Amino acid sequence: MKCVDLFAGCGGMSLGFQNAGVKILASIDNWDKAVEVYNNNFFHTCYQHDIKDKKGTLKIIKRYNPDMIIGGSSLSRFFISRKKRRKFRSS
Numbered sequence: 001m002k003c004v005d006l007f008a009g010c011g012g013m014s015l016g017f018q019n020a021g022v023k024i025l026a027s028i029d030n031w032d033k034a035v036e037v038y039n040n041n042f043f044h045t046c047y048q049h050d051i052k053d054k055k056g057t058l059k060i061i062k063r064y065n066p067d068m069i070i071g072g073s074s075l076s077r078f079f080i081s082r083k084k085r086r087k088f089r090s091s
Helices: 010-020 034-039 054-064 076-090
Strands: 004-006 023-029 045-048 068-071
Touching: 004 010, 004 054, 010 023, 010 068, 023 034, 023 054, 034 045
Parallel strands: 004 023, 004 068, 023 045
Antiparallel strands: none
């Protein structure tokens, strides 16, 4: 199986799928720092790209012809909710 990883972050999901025998062809994330870390730790390319650009995203994906597309959800909502909870508890 071959795949492309969306919302790749630093590569945790890619690593898990890779360890399970899936070939990661490429990945996409919009956060520059995560893309830098990802590209330092994997041999395939992580593109810094905003997937809201649907045409550009499809162009990247089609270039690799993956069997599947994987993607983890953004953790920003988790961190925002944790911040709100802390403020609530501390008052």
